[in-house]
Structure formats: C-alpha cells, structure tokens
Amino acid sequence: MAILLKNIKQLLQVREATVDKVSGKDMKHLPKIDNAFLLMENGVISDFGPMSQLPESKNFEEIDCTGRFVLPSWCDSHTHIVYAGNREQEFVDRINGLSYEEIANKGGGIVNSAEKLQQTSIEDLYQQSAKRLEQVMALGTGAVEIKSGYGLTTEAELKMLKVIKQLKDKYNIPIKATFLGAHAVPKEFKGNKKGYLKLIAEEMLPKIAELQLADYIDIFCEKGYFDLDDTNYILSAGKSHGLTPKVHVNQFNSIGGVKASVDQGALSVDHLEVMTAEDIDALKNATTMPVALPSCSLFLSIPYTPARKLIDAGLPLALATDFNPGSTPSGNMNLVVSLASIKMNMTPEEAINAATINGAYAMGLSNEVGSITKGKKANIILTNPIPSYGYLPYSFGENCIASVFVNGKIL
Numbered sequence: 376m377a378i379l380l381k382n383i384k385q386l387l388q389v390r391e392a393t394v395d396k397v398s399g400k401d402m403k404h405l406p407k408i409d410n411a412f413l414l415m416e417n418g419v420i421s422d423f424g425p426m427s428q429l430p431e432s433k434n435f436e437e438i439d440c441t442g443r444f445v446l447p448s449w450c451d452s453h454t455h456i457v458y459a460g461n462r463e464q465e466f467v468d469r470i471n472g473l474s475y476e477e478i479a480n481k482g483g484g485i486v487n488s489a490e491k492l493q494q495t496s497i498e499d500l501y502q503q504s505a506k507r508l509e510q511v512m513a514l515g516t517g518a519v520e521i522k523s524g525y526g527l528t529t530e531a532e533l534k535m536l537k538v539i540k541q542l543k544d545k546y547n548i549p550i551k552a553t554f555l556g557a558h559a560v561p562k563e564f565k566g567n568k569k570g571y572l573k574l575i576a577e578e579m580l581p582k583i584a585e586l587q588l589a590d591y592i593d594i595f596c597e598k599g600y601f602d603l604d605d606t607n608y609i610l611s612a613g614k615s616h617g618l619t620p621k622v623h624v625n626q627f628n629s630i631g632g633v634k635a636s637v638d639q640g641a642l643s644v645d646h647l648e649v650m651t652a653e654d655i656d657a658l659k660n661a662t663t664m665p666v667a668l669p670s671c672s673l674f675l676s677i678p679y680t681p682a683r684k685l686i687d688a689g690l691p692l693a694l695a696t697d698f699n700p701g702s703t704p705s706g707n708m709n710l711v712v713s714l715a716s717i718k719m720n721m722t723p724e725e726a727i728n729a730a731t732i733n734g735a736y737a738m739g740l741s742n743e744v745g746s747i748t749k750g751k752k753a754n755i756i757l758t759n760p761i762p763s764y765g766y767l768p769y770s771f772g773e774n775c776i777a778s779v780f781v782n783g784k785i786l
C-alpha cells in the first residue's frame with residue numbers, strides 16, 4: 376500500500392536525479408521543502424512537494440508528520456560489520472597506556488580478529504553480523520558497504536564474503552561488498568609479505584571473482600601494513616577482476632597512498648586523518664570521493680580528518696562509521712554526523728550532505744539512494760518533533776529518529 380507522509384515540517388535533501396555528489400561550497404546548501412508531503416509507492420519515492428500541491432487522496436495510508444523532519448536514510452559507505460567476537464580487552468589495554476600500534480605489534484589488532492573469525496562457523500558469523508546490521512538499520516542506515524579483511528586465509532576471506540552475500544539476500548537495503556584481503560599480514564606469512572600478496576592476487580581474487588562475491592577491492596595502505604608498491608599491485612590485480620578500488624589510506628601516516636589510489640581510479644579514499652597539501656592536490660579534479668570516519672578518531676584519540684581543508688579546497692567529502700571491533704565499535708551514523716559538526720567544523724548542511732548523497736556516491740549507489748528524488752528507493756528517516764535540522768548534530772547522543780522506512784515500509 377502507498378504511504379503518504381504529510382504536513383512534514385521540512386523535507387530535506389531534495390535533489391534532481393542528475394546530482395550524484397556535492398562538493399566544496401555546494402556542500403553548505405541542503406535543498407529542502409517547507410510544509411511538505413512525500414509519497415512512497417512500490418518501494419520508491421513516487422512524488423513529493425509542498426502541501427499546497429498534495430495529490431487527490433487515493434488509497435494512501437496517511438501519516439501526519441507535524442513538527443517532524445524527513446530525510447533520506449544514512450548511506451554508510453565504510454564498515455567492517457562482519458566480524459567475530461569483540462576486542463574490549465585491547466580497549467582496556469589502551470586505557471592502560473598501550474597504543475593501537477603497540478597492541479598490533481604484540482599480536483592484537485586485526486590478526487586477533489582474524490584468529491577469532493577463523494574459529495567461528497559461517498552460521499555463527501552470520502548471526503553476529505545480522506544483529507549488528509539490524510541495529511544500524513534501526514539507527515537510520517539505509518545503504519551500507521561491508522568489507523572482508525578479518526579472514527586473512529582464502530577460506531576465511533571467502534567465509535566473510537559469503538556472509539555479506541547472505542546479508543544482501545536477506546535484508547532489503549542496498550549492500551556493497553569490498554574484498555580487503557590485504558588488511559594485515561597474517562602470522563603464517565610473517566616476514567613473507569610478498570607471499571601473502573601473491574596468495575591474494577593469484578588464489579583469493581580469482582575465486583572471489585568467479586563466485587561474484589565482491590564489488591570493490593581495498594588495501595590498508597599504511598606504514599607497518601602495506602606500502603605503495605603493495606597498494607598498486609593489489610589494486611591492479613583487483614581491477615583485472617573487475618573490482619574498483621576503495622582504499623584505506625592516511626590513517627596514521629601520509630605515504631602517497633592518496634595519489635596512488637586516485638591514479639588507480641579509486642571510487643573512494645577513506646580515513647584521511649593525516650593529510651598533506653600534496654594529498655589534497657591529488658584529489659582535485661578527481662572522481663575519487665574522500666571519506667572521513669570521525670567515530671574512529673573519537674575511539675582511538677587520533678586526529679580528525681581535516682574536513683575544512685578538504686571542503687574549502689573545493690572537494691567533496693563523505694562521512695561513514697568504519698564500524699569494526701578494533702578502532703570503531705559503533706555503527707551509529709547519527710553520532711558520526713554529530714562528530715562531524717562538533718569536531719570537524721562541518722555545518723549541519725555539510726554533515727547531512729556528506730552522510731547521504733556523498734555516502735551513496737562512495738559506494739556507487741547515487742542512482743538508488745542518498746536523496747529525495749523521484750524513483751529512488753523510499754529509504755527514509757522520519758524524526759521526532761524537533762526544532763530544526765541543526766538539532767540533529769547538536770543533540771549528540773539523543774535518538775531523534777521516530778521511524779525508519781525501507782523500500783517504503785516502516786521497519
């Protein structure tokens with residue numbers, strides 16, 4: 376049945392279908408309609424406009440939205456929500472003075488998660504991951520990217536990607552899968568990084584491509600993990616199997632990964648906590664979306680992506696959660712939007728643009744989600760009565776969401 380939302384205080388992020396992302400100064404503009412209606416039929420947005428143009432009532436289920444805001448669901452373009460167990464002991468170790476790097480060097484970190492995941496059955500892994508996906512959907516996430524990278528063996532990486540596929544089949548929000556075999560060098564390959572990269576390129580990638588389990592290819596380009604040569608090798612190998620790069624770069628150090636990723640035609644470069652002028656220059660006139668992950672900065676107490684420098688240089692910016700057991704055990708996009716305003720000096724308009732239309736772009740979904748546009752999926756957030764949309768980032772920690780709609784149906 377068609378659902379009509381009427382008397383909406385403001386309908387946010389109203390866009391023409393031609394807009395796939397917003398950059399620079401345009402990010403300060405959030406197109407909206409006051410006192411609006413929105414009609415959802417057959418899973419998509421079929422009509423919207425001011426109340427003065429409300430269509431003749433047909434067989435609609437009507438919801439009165441007086442005092443409430445409606446916006447597209449959050450588009451979370453960077454997560455690792457398929458993982459096994461948690462790493463709260465490492466969190467306590469950090470409280471007691473160890474750094475993320477020191478924990479990784481003593482066998483914690485990504486390889487710790489990989490050990491746990493290798494010992495977890497696919498059924499159990501699915502259950503743990505599905506629970507997290509349901510949690511984030513209830514928090515307003517209406518499209519999500521999920522990475523592998525906690526397997527680090529052919530069998531375990533395939534297990535992760537198969538779980539992502541099961542999630543795609545079961546849940547009706549758009550889900551994109553990214554193969555991140557090059558997340559860390561596994562213990563069995565200590566001192567033989569090249570051997571592990573060869574395994575990724577010559578064994579894992581062909582199998583993943585044959586089974587059509589991934590949309591994107593990723594690598595953790597960082598000191599102590601994988602260097603520029605490794606990055607070029609893996610991204611090229613991924614591309615030869617039809618996977619577009621989306622890359623972890625500049626989390627702790629700038630080693631040229633941004634330019635290398637742009638040169639490889641990356642759809643996005645993610646993290647960017649440490650950015651040089653050269654890194655920013657490399658992104659100018661590129662189609663690559665920079666992606667900031669402020670809840671990772673919060674959790675690890677590392678710098679925030681210098682959003683102002685990027686946006687003021689005319690660049691676009693997307694926001695995502697990075698939901699994972701080590702650096703960001705949270706998939707709450709509402710918190711991410713708040714942190715963007717509080718810690719990165721992004722205006723509410725910039726933060727909402729970054730978490731919707733630009734997030735959609737960063738996972739190749741801007742023709743399906745990310746804005747209020749006729750024909751796009753009716754994946755929608757309806758807020759509680761709130762004074763203004765600026766209240767969303769302002770009221771950090773408060774849940775302002777009244778209802779979430781997925782394909783035009785209430786969750």
Ligand SMILES: N=CN[C@@H](CCC(=O)O)C(=O)O
Pocket residue numbers: 484485488595623626671697699700701702703
């Ligand atoms: N930095 C690399 N990967 C994840 C964290 C991995 C972990 O600590 O488990 C990230 O994006 O933050």
Ligand SMILES: [Zn+2]
Pocket residue numbers: 453454455623697699
């Ligand atoms: Zn990540």
